[in-house]
Amino acid sequence: MKLNRLLQFIFGFVLLFSISCTSEYEETIPEITYQNGLLITNEGNFGSPNADVTFITKDLSLMQNDIYKANNNKENLGDVLQTMVLNGDKAYLLLNNSNKIQIVDRYSFKKAGEITAQLNNPRYMAIANGNLYVSNDKYGGAKFVNVYKLSDNSFVKKIDFASTSTVERVVEAGGNIFVQNASYGFGNTITKINTTTNAIEGAPTPMPNGDITKTITYNSNVYVIAQGTADSYIYQINPAGSIVKTTTLTGIANGTNLQIDGGRFYFTSSNKVYSMDMNATAAPTNPIITAVDGGANFTLYGFSVIDGRIFTSDVKGFTQPSEITVYTTGGTVISKFTAGMGATSVYKN
Amino acid sequence: MIFYKKPLPKREGVAKRKSGDLPKFNIKNRIAFGGKAAYDMILKRALTLFSVSSCLTIYYSQEKDIDTVFVFDNQMKKVKLFHSLTTLSPADIQKNSSNLSEVLRFQSPVYIKENGRGAVSSPSFRGTTAQQTAFVWNGININSQFLGQGDINNIALFGYDHMEIKSGGGSVIYGSGAIGGSIHLNNDLSFNKGFNGMFNSEIASFGTYNNFAKAAFSNDKFSFKVSGNYLISQNDYEVPEENYINRNGKFYNSTLNIGTSYKIASNQTISWQSQFYDATQNYPIFTENGNKSKYESQTVRSLLSWDINNSKISNSLKAAYTEDNFQYFGNYNESYTSGGINKNYILKNDFNYFIDPKWNINVIGEFQQNQGEGLGTSGITGKVKRNVGSAAGLLRYFATSNLRFEAGIKQDFVEDIKSPLLYSFSGKWKANNWYSLNLNFSKNFRFPSFNDLYWTPGGNQDLRPETSVQTDMNHEFKVGDFKLTLSPYYIRITDMIRWLDTGLGYYSPFNTNKVESYGLESQLSYQKRFNEDHSVKLVAGYTYAKSINLETQKQLTYVPLHKFSSNVDYQYKFLRVYAQGMFNGLTYTTSDESKKYAIYPYFVMNAGLSATFMKNYTLGIKVNNITDTVYETMAYYPLPKRNYSINATINF
Secondary structure, X not given: OOHHXXXXXXXXXXXXXXXXXXXXXXXXXXXXXOOOEEEEEEOOOOOOOEOEEEXXXXXXXXXXXXXXXXXXXXXXXXXXXXEEEEEOOEEEEEEHHHOEEEEEXXXXXXXXXXXXXXXXXXXXXXXXXOEEEEEEEOOOOOEEEEEEEOOXXXXXXXXXXXXXXXXXXXXXXXXXXXXXXXXXXXXXXEEEEEOOOOEEEEEEEEXXXXXXXXXXXXXXXXXXXXXXXXXXXXXXXXOOOOEEEEEEEOOOOOEEEEEEEOOXXXXXXXXXXXXXXXXXXXXXXXXXXXXXXXXXXOOOOEEEEEOOEEEEEEOHHHOOOOEEEEEEOOOOEEEEEEOOOOEEEEEEO | OHHHHOOOOOOOOOOOEEOOOOHHHHHHHHHHHHHHHHHHHHHHHHXXXXXXXHHHHHHOOOOOOOOOEXXXXXXXXXXXXXXXXXXXXXXXXXXXXXXXXXXXXXXXXXEEXXXXXXXXXXEEOOOXXXXXXXXXXXXXXXXXXXXXXXXXXXXXXXOOOEEEEEEOOOHHHHOOOOOOEEEEEXXXXXXXXXXXXXXXXXXXXXXXXXXXXXXXXXXXXXXXXXEEEEXXXXXXXXXXXXXXXXXXXXXXXXXXEEEEEEEEEOOEEEEEEEEEEEEEEEEOEOOOOOOOEEEEEEEXXXXXXXXXXXXXXXXXXXXXXXXXXXXXXXXXXXXXXXXXXXEEXXXXXXXXXXXXXXXXXXEEEEEEEEEEEEEEOOOOOOEEXXXXXXXXXXXXEEEEOOEEEEEEEEEEEEOOEOOOXXXXXXXXXXXXXXXXXXXXXXXXXXXXOHHXXXXXXXXXXXXXXXXXXXXXXXXXXXXXXXXXXXXXXXXEEEOXXXXXXXXXXXXXXXXXXXXXXXXXXXXXXXXXXXXXXXXXXXXXXXXXXXXXXOOOOEEOOOOOOEEEEEEEEEEEOOEEEEXXXXXXXXXXXXXXXXXXXXXXXXXXXXXXXXXXXXXXXXXXXXXXXXXXXXXEEEOOEEOOOOEEEEEEEEEO
């Protein structure tokens, strides 16, 4: 065989395959704004930059996945979208394994800045006194909360926590910042940060019973849900940092995912969703929803209650896109749809 | 969230020439490449050997090579009597010199999932999982005791004399994990070859430098071979189409191989082969500010073998020590955060007896102690160990020179684990000059790894081994210089070990899924030497792999339905050219067969040209990914676009 005949053969070969390999998945997206709808954060797979945000209209009739990618030249958002905070016309997207907070215009989702300074495995954010507070949990190392100025995204201060401590959720109540010193169901204290001095104020407040699984803010108070093996607890903490009320969830183990909507607590335990009046003293005996069990931590991985609707996310073991189910507060299914990988929370935009 | 902070033990926590051809063919080959004098010498030796160990030679006449070469994996030549293997020479390996992943991707039917060039990599052979491919070094199974799988890019690539790729089950001989197939990294030692050596240096794109040196000496009684290499790559390639820069992708490794063999009597040898391998691998990150981490591994393998080969009886007694250590650096610049130490002590005896020229019995006994120790935050707390024993018997019947059978049975005794009785059956029939048929049926297994058993939290000591029942049927057609092999296969795997969420805040492994894999492996080869000046070799393989999770009825992730690869070599006088083409079909990356997240089909081609001057000096150039294809084997981790290398080799 002559050399050039061989080359002919090779190039023929290449041509054949390059023609057959040009198909590519495309989603064509019309220009829209994301006002007056809902945003769903999809945290993505750890080690993959496939985190993104899903938009859905209030009536759940129109949906768009990957809105960051769609509005930023197909750029990937990053690795593990741990949490999002909305403030003014901006959305702050915290990317845990990218050590980055991506700032976007909340209505167009176009890039509008970023924060990377001093971040090391950032976890959660809250806004108070013109600053952004970000908890950081270095892999096997230091725990601290960073303060950034919202006006120019500059780094202001690092607030160190004891190496034996944990920093996880951060919420604002009555102008103070409260840090949940518990992660993965271990830890039972809440630390207060004075937002004028940007320093830890007082000793951490211990919860008398249970390990904290979630901390939220509602009407200038902090609400904490703590799990036990037999009972769980909801604690109300005032802006000064004292526990003012304890609700014992008798007979409900491993309570988590606390939400408050319309004067009612909503929380989950394994694949069950419970609801009770905030002022009630007796725990509910029956769940309002018993979801299909797809793995205890997967079925209700995401859980949000907004304006009388419950949004649950089954992340399907992180092996396929999440299934979102929308229920009425009575537990009736309104809608089901597929969001992105590892959908977590729903935000009103 | 819990799954993210402490990710599953990912770390802590996967063309060619057919061999097994007739000996005449080998001799012919040598004539072709060694000239008339060499042929005469070989023939003379062959005749001497024929007369000395006549019986055995006759029994193995189908494959018996001239016995001037000592092979550590003494089962390999018997395996070749019943199975078609793909054999890669050091020159073939050199074509994909970056890492073992590339060799297998372009020159075998195995699908290799790689987190960026040179980073974490795992195989899928015949649609099975990473733990269901066995990596075998000189006959010893070297899959990680912690993970149960071969960490492909941390397996030394240089210094082997042959790499064999065997499709299908092989647990009776090669142990745990030989379900989809096995990859064999083999060394041999020649006698009476005098002194020879070579030095090869390669400079490639992305700051890649590789130097390899080898020296060997042998006389009629003694043989010695040493080789070593150092490979470093900055590996900072960019794929603009994907907005991708392979940040923190640097890797480097070094290997030292030493082998020696001594004939203590006319039919007895004492041989020793060792490998020392050190590797550092950074894990690529997606953004400048991402968490930089790295991985280091140190491997020691040492094998001592005492072989007796008489006409009717042969025996191989082996003692081996292997050590696999690794450290994971969660923070790139600081001390390691976790790691593991694994030591294995292995004793193995392989006894082979010809009752008469037609019946052959083979008994293999093995004892191993595996020791493991976790470091830092590893879930293996403290030391763990287990004793593993096994006894296997194989009976071979050579009915005629064209018809033979083999039946094997094996029982493993793994401490605290109930092991199934394994078996294998093979038959090979050469119907006529152009058609032969080979049928295999076997039961194989993969026993739980240290992580599966002892990881805290989650380790499950009640696990059963994964088992497979499988069959394949190989049809081989020969027409002129063409050879076509068609191998439909079927594998049913039960008790698959999967790490599932327990709902208690951690994962735990369970015997869960059932998987059914079936498909077709095919290979077309053409080899011709036209005259003194021209020769051409073509090997093309196509695989169709359907691998279904029986619970969901969906295709397993990272198992392409279609894969095609081909290698063409052409020699004209002192010039050699080769080209490799690989087509990979639609590959799902999510368990729901989502097309949105799937990897779309791609074709990649590599080529190289080399020229040899004054017999001993070779200069070469390689162009990888000539087609400049943007492709990935693992979602979001593109592999390099077009890249180059130049290399020089001196033989002495």
